[in-house]
Amino acid sequence: MTADHRPPMSKADYVYSVLLEEIRTARIPGGTALRAGAVARRLGVSVTPVREALRRLEKDRLISYEAHHGATVVELGDDALEEFYGLRAVVEGLGARLAAARITAGELAWLRDLHASMARDAEAGRHDRLGERSRDFHLRITDIGGPAFLGQQARAVRNSFPVPAAASQWLDPGQARRHLDAHAGVLAALERGDGEAAERVMAGHVREAGEYRRNA
Structure with missing residues (x-):
C-alpha cells in the first residue's frame, strides 16, 4: 500500500x-x-x-x-534506566551487526548525509535539532538490519522511557561530539561490512549514553 x-x-x-x-x-x-x-x-x-x-x-x-x-x-526509577539502556544496547547493537551485511549504497548514502547534516548543526551550535535526528539515525540502522522484528522492538523500547527535550544529551556540546564520533565509527563499520565492529561500536555508544544519564 x-x-x-x-x-x-x-x-x-x-x-x-x-x-x-x-x-x-x-x-x-x-x-x-x-x-x-x-x-x-x-x-x-x-x-x-x-x-x-x-x-x-x-x-x-x-x-x-x-x-x-x-x-x-508510570514513573520509572534508576533500575528502569539501567534496563532501558542495556536493552537498547542489545537491540540496536544487533541491528547494526545485521545491517552491515544488508545495507545498500543508497541507504549508506542517506545515513552519511544525515550524519553530515548533524555535524554541521553541532558545529553551528544548533544542538536542539540533534536529539530527534539521532533517533532517526539509530532506528534507520535497526530497520535495515532487522526489518521483520528489530525495528519495531527498538521503537517499543525507546518509547518506554520518557526523555524530556530539555534533558537531551545532545544539548551538551562535549557529549554531542562524542556521540557524533560514535556515529562516524558505526558508519565506517557499515561501509566495510564489518558487522562485529558495527555491533561493538553501537552497543558501546548506547551504554556510554546510559552511564552519562545515570551520572547526571
Whole structure:
C-alpha cells in the first residue's frame, strides 16, 4: 500500500499517537493522572477512542490503573534506566551487526548525509535539532538490519522511557561530539561490512549514553 493510499488514522489511533508522543518526550511527566474526559475535550474527540488509546498505553506499560485514581503515567526509577539502556544496547547493537551485511549504497548514502547534516548543526551550535535526528539515525540502522522484528522492538523500547527535550544529551556540546564520533565509527563499520565492529561500536555508544544519564 503506497503512502497516498493509506487508510485514514482512526480517532483512537490519533489519541494514542498524541499521548504516546507527549509521554515519550515527558511533556506529560510520570505520575500524571490521565482523565479520559479531560483528554477527550482537549483533543476534540469522544471518550470512547480515548479509553481505547489508554488501554493500548497500559499494554505498552506506559500507564497504570489504580483504584479510585484511574489512569496514571508510570514513573520509572534508576533500575528502569539501567534496563532501558542495556536493552537498547542489545537491540540496536544487533541491528547494526545485521545491517552491515544488508545495507545498500543508497541507504549508506542517506545515513552519511544525515550524519553530515548533524555535524554541521553541532558545529553551528544548533544542538536542539540533534536529539530527534539521532533517533532517526539509530532506528534507520535497526530497520535495515532487522526489518521483520528489530525495528519495531527498538521503537517499543525507546518509547518506554520518557526523555524530556530539555534533558537531551545532545544539548551538551562535549557529549554531542562524542556521540557524533560514535556515529562516524558505526558508519565506517557499515561501509566495510564489518558487522562485529558495527555491533561493538553501537552497543558501546548506547551504554556510554546510559552511564552519562545515570551520572547526571
